[in-house]
Amino acid sequence: MSNPSKAKGTSWESAFVAYLREHHNPGAHRNVQMGAKDIGDVAGYYLHAVEAKAEKTITLATYIEQANRESVHAQQPFGCAVVKRRMKGTADGYVVRDVRTDVRLMNRLRDMEEALRAAAPAAYALIDRQHREAA
Template sequence: MANPNKQKGTAWESAVRDYLNRVLGLVGEYGVFLDPFDAGNVRRPAQEGARDVGDIHAAPFVLEAKNTKRPAVPTWIRQAETEAGHAGFPYGVVVQKVRGAPVAAGRVHVSVRTWTQIRHALGMPADDFAGLYGWAPTVRGLDTSRWYFTTTLRDFADLVGDYRTTGAGAGVHSHAVR
């Protein structure tokens, strides 16, 4: 029998992938890609040994999916950013399952650096960016490496769609209908 924790993790990864593909308009009513060759499709990549490339690719983001009882957000964010680098993507983010809540309520965490880079790519002032996508900061002590921003997967999906349609995501085609 397979490891139950691995099964939970895989189920969460698949749920996030399927949710993003649906919300971004990349699949039809039966969950089949409208264009299987579209680089914008959200996918779970095959792992590549010691140089992990993350759990989910939603270009230009690599998502590290977490379905655990004990959060370790700053550690997870560092992992996601490392894996994004391995995959050749600019942004690594964490998507954490919220127990008993729908997929859309999952929490997406990013470092302050990543948050700022995305905001600059979109050309948005900090207050507008935070308000539009529901970002909330978490500040832990004086060590800024432990600071991060959090939003919901629902708001993050909007961000991915907007990033792709504004030209900030040049080279990534999206079928998102807004």
């Protein structure tokens, strides 16, 4: 690849996909770019359109605007930017979204947890314990 910036971005996307495949979703993959109707850089991050960024100068507002626009195109309820942290590994990168999106996500999580707790208390307790131990 003759463009070093593009190579850096591709490397970050690939590293993020590998991390997702190991820790979240084995079916995660890089998306083909769609131009004006782009659906994000990575598919397989549950409920999210992902805009992956590995740049020296970080411009969060631009990243979030792009991720939110792409979430509509991808028919996902949430958009986020996954930003590489300089001199750190993939797990130390940043997942960034605006407050509006984060509150919608937290409301959904709260509502789903309350529904599961009411419908299947034993299953809720097991899942809750597993996630607390993994932290």
